Amino acid sequence: MHARAVAATAVAILAAVTLLSPSSPARAGETGDATVIAHRGASAYAPENTLASIDKAAQLGFTWVENDVQRTKDGRLVVIHDDSLARTTNVEDVFPGRAPWKVKDFTAAEIARLDAGSWYSPAYAGTRVPTLEQYMRRVEHNHERLLLEIKNPELYPGIEQQTLKLLGNEGWLDQRHLGRLVVQSFSADSVRTVHELKPALTTAFLGKPPVAQLHAYARFADLVNPSYGSISAGYVSSVHAVTGPHGRRLGVFAWTVDDKVAAWQVVGYGVDGIITNKPDVVRAALRAN
Template identity: 30%
Template sequence: MMNADAVIRQVMTGLVMFSLLSGPALGSEHAPDEPMAVGKRLSEQSGIPWHAVIAHRGDSFDAPESTRPAYLLARALGADYLELDLQRTKDGQLVAFHDDTLKRTTNVEEVFPERADDPISSFTLAELKQLDAGSWFNERYPARARSSYKGLKILTLDEVRSIAEGGDNHPGLYIETKVPKQFPGIEADLKAYLETHHWMGDQALQAPKNFDQKSHVGVAFTPGRVVLQTFEKSSLVNLQQQMPEVPKILLLWLGDGYIPADESIRKGEDESAADFYAREQVASQQAYADWLDFAKSNGAVGVGPSAVQSEHDGKFSSQFSYMDLAKRWMVDMSHEKGLLVHLYTVDQPQDFRTYSNRGVDGFFTNHTSALLQFYGRPSDESVEHILRSWNY
């Protein structure tokens, strides 16, 4: 916990006094030190930073998601991890892209109109590189638009890795196997890639002798340099078989083959998806526990539950406000079962505070600088300065 102040209270007769850690990350919901200590210990055992800053598709608040400026920004600001969704092209190239199709964040409807609804697996890398993956951001977020974002390209895993290895900071890679059933064998492909490029195994990256760990991020030089994540039980099993020594996170969701939801809660006819998600509940505590048990028994070191953002009205994209799968009892249960908790996807200080008070061990965030500020690790350089230094 950072920037803590001592809060002294008299107990009973006033003969016993004690102090509690408070400050920006803590509040009225703060549990005793023990749950916090458990999460810290579990993180350290996995080689993963405690209070991890996981840049969700890069700094996707300030730049188009999963593009070069988004990842450069996240690295320069000081994120612990560059997060990406892994898919595979028709010609076998591993790329960083989130959606099942290309329509939301590219101009595929202009370039390949007959194929606009086709999955990435039906495109070659050369075809994907013809697409503009940046202009959509300027249209959706005019206050953060930049002319330099027009024409940005979809990145390969290799290009994201190169970004992680460049610069003064060396973040780790936090990789999700996206819709893995569409890409049989992608777990083995990923293992081969990481071994070839010295991100796992005996030849894994080592910090240079002159590397200053106090001033710069060096997660890429630690045992937690790569974290593997998936929503799919089958992919977790495959990841564990392929890379048993690499930390893994089982992402959590409700319904549709995931954690059973309370079926009495139905979406209203005019209700937004974000508002409905905010009302959803697990069917039972046992249903939640079953998923934690599966994660633990299949090699996961933690879970990634979803969060409700306090504002999902357009100020921050409502697509990132989901159901609350990190209630206090859920975080406590995860820790009791030996699983750390990385929460997705949180962008606002009041939400960082709320969920930190419940004991979560790190956040996926679109707004890297805001989370770093909350954790007391602000960058010396502004977003504007960093972008200009890279001619964006």
């Protein structure tokens, strides 16, 4: 048992180191140039932020998936991008008198009644909005890694603590899983809170801080994840020149890259990861580059 524990710890440490290393060897669904992260799952091929979408990513051979977490009226965490249910479910048909159909105004049981697949394709009719528990168990089943975004934290006071509690209950805050998980947000305060609550966890800020402020962000964030159109080789180099809270250089994951030209561009800038709705397209482009 001791040998197994030592081996598990070694694997976790190696995963944490290779996550941010630009020279990491290629892994499943990745290339030697950059980690490829399936945005909201393989969302070009299945309804976003659903179990079907992360299953599709796994079928395509991708290790990393990204999702968005929000909170229901009765305090359950669910995986959905918008603060409204209208775009990706049939909530307007099921609950016609409850506009603007905000996630925070519906219970988990009500959301569980909604069809989150038909808007994308009839083939996905009946697909549901997953709870975060359901989602984490499927990620574990698929042997995937997760870039988890705390969405709209200003709407959900305490969501950072709640998310970490759930992750801990699901076994995702032990040494074996820490190298498979990154928590990010557009809110610097939210990222800082996560870092303070769980310092060992890898965290990321979504956005492009001014170069002069990178050292301040590096106190609580391991990665800076900007939109790909907002960056340059110079900016990426400036990020890489700063050391983050775990003694490693800051990393950069760029979003949302869905074509080969943009993939080549950001790899040329030196990014560490590419967040994409079409992970297979990005993988093919990088292998051909």
